Amino acid sequence: MALAVRPAPGGGGAAAGLCDDLSVSTSRRVGRPRAQGRPESGLSPREELLAAAAELFTTRGYTATTTRALAERAGMRQASMYHYVGGKEDLLADLLEGTVTPSLRLARSLAADEGRPAGARLWELCRSDAELLCSGPHNLGALYLLPEVAAPRFAGFHRARAELKDAYARLLAATAPCAGLAADALALRADLLFALIEGLILANRSSPDFTAAAADAALRIAGVPEADLPALRTS
Amino acid sequence: MALAVRPAPGGGGAAAGLCDDLSVSTSRRVGRPRAQGRPESGLSPREELLAAAAELFTTRGYTATTTRALAERAGMRQASMYHYVGGKEDLLADLLEGTVTPSLRLARSLAADEGRPAGARLWELCRSDAELLCSGPHNLGALYLLPEVAAPRFAGFHRARAELKDAYARLLAATAPCAGLAADALALRADLLFALIEGLILANRSSPDFTAAAADAALRIAGVPEADLPALRTS
Known part of the structure; x- marks a missing residue:
């Protein structure tokens, strides 16, 4: 965060x-x-x-x-x-909100960056978001599941998280393997991709290797063939 | 659970x-x-x-x-x-413990079932574990992140969860795409696969379609080619 x-x-x-x-x-x-x-x-x-x-x-x-x-x-x-x-x-x-807003900001700028392949932008968002969720001395993602977070006071957080998830879904839809998917199948894949990234909260493991591997795994869920991965990885 | x-x-x-x-x-x-x-x-x-x-x-x-x-x-x-x-x-x-022991029991029986391809057994474990974590009226996975769970009283839960993760890693190692991986790369992939399945706790979505799609996603993380997936799906 x-x-x-x-x-x-x-x-x-x-x-x-x-x-x-x-x-x-x-x-x-x-x-x-x-x-x-x-x-x-x-x-x-x-x-x-x-x-x-x-x-x-x-x-x-x-x-x-x-x-x-x-x-x-x-x-x-x-x-x-x-x-x-x-x-x-x-x-x-x-x-x-601090666990989602930096990723949301990045997602917005990536959405506008239409010159780059969607797969590469999705990889960058996944890697950066994974780093945000895994780094830092305290596992703030653990707070996501507090029953108190259902209260109206946290609408801002829920809205930002929903917008971030939507940004994932849009980038995913723009990748070559997902271009032909029906809306339902796409929503399912977006849910799973988001579950993978947020699931890293429970993995509680942090390193540049780990976050890059998480981004690779996200592209595998998207359906990107193994051979296409290297070209989509950005620093 | x-x-x-x-x-x-x-x-x-x-x-x-x-x-x-x-x-x-x-x-x-x-x-x-x-x-x-x-x-x-x-x-x-x-x-x-x-x-x-x-x-x-x-x-x-x-x-x-x-x-x-x-x-x-x-x-x-x-x-x-x-x-x-x-x-x-x-x-x-x-x-x-109820959120892990049924999956652990299944994992043990799958480990012994060497006549079936490892990919098919991994798919079954993922689907069943996803169902366990997503179903039921209460999201018990939310309790995983309570700070209290670090106490020695919960050693049994941590041991069972570690054994389940180890069972995932063994099945993963036995799949064709992971057969050639070094120990480090394999551990990383097992972590990510486990993060995907446990991350479903945060997705809070439940249906047979969803849990089957989660198992598909897990095999994609394993590196199984898209064309091989249908044959590995059980039930």
Whole structure:
């Protein structure tokens, strides 16, 4: 997720750039201008809270994490926390959106890049998305399956995830092996391809070899012949 | 998981047959002989508790579910509950093991069935495992990612899951396309194949078409040529 794998330009801002320029807005409650974060981390207070939430939600559990524990982990008092975030749900929504928005941004630019073969663009999206889901110190994908995530507060995350899945389906439809498929068969293949990529959350294994192999596997699900794979791999 | 997709012989016993004849034993505390379950359900008290846990753990969350709520949902008093189960952890361990032990049992019998092509046996394991993970009223795979599952109490589940993954790897290694692969490349492919099947937990879609398509996708990851697939599909 963005917190770990995509350092913001300017460096250090671990959670910076989450959801920027995307429609999946989060209701950020900022009671007063942002103070500087703790000097040693270089993070803003909100970023400190997001980092604390990523750690505690995945290691202690979402329900078991109190706002007090979050504030303490982020080096501030519980009362101060509410100047920067609306509460636990706000942090969870931001973390979840951070696991899809960088891939969604890439998918949008790949959709526009019609000069390249669809298979090559699909490979790049799969590899990059696999890296996003597998990298970082905390397995944020584990939060996808929390029952709390069904609440309306997380509509932004669900919308972004649905849009990402749709982008996969469109790239898939544009590949040579899928060009002749009926809508049903195509939807099924898109579901399976998306299941493979998101299933990497459960595999909990991270390396450039692994994410490239995942992208290869995705193209095999698409039906791309083995001999065509090398030409479709991009760095 | 077994609770839903594999009715026990004799009918009605939703949770019956979990873990039987397998080494993944659970420490069942039975303080007195089992009473009959509520007449209308036909379930034993322990089975009532497992059904209640499946529902409440996946809809309210594991941490948020109290033993009192479990007992009430199962139609008994909180104090009575401890005659049948050791507590929440005991129920969670049983539910988790139920998501792997039927597939493990099938994998063992498929391993011994050397007269059939490895690809056909792999296809059958994938399809059956996909059905186990996708079927049933509650998405028990969602419980895989609970931080609590790292505790030693769940060693039996982790052992069974590791053995199942190993069975996948052995069948994969015996297929024609993987016969020449180095150990590293084979392990990578087994990881991806397992990620696809377990990733279906996140896809949350269930139908015979879907599980068969998942098994097809698994063979494509194995490297089986499209033209060879029809002959490998069983049932």
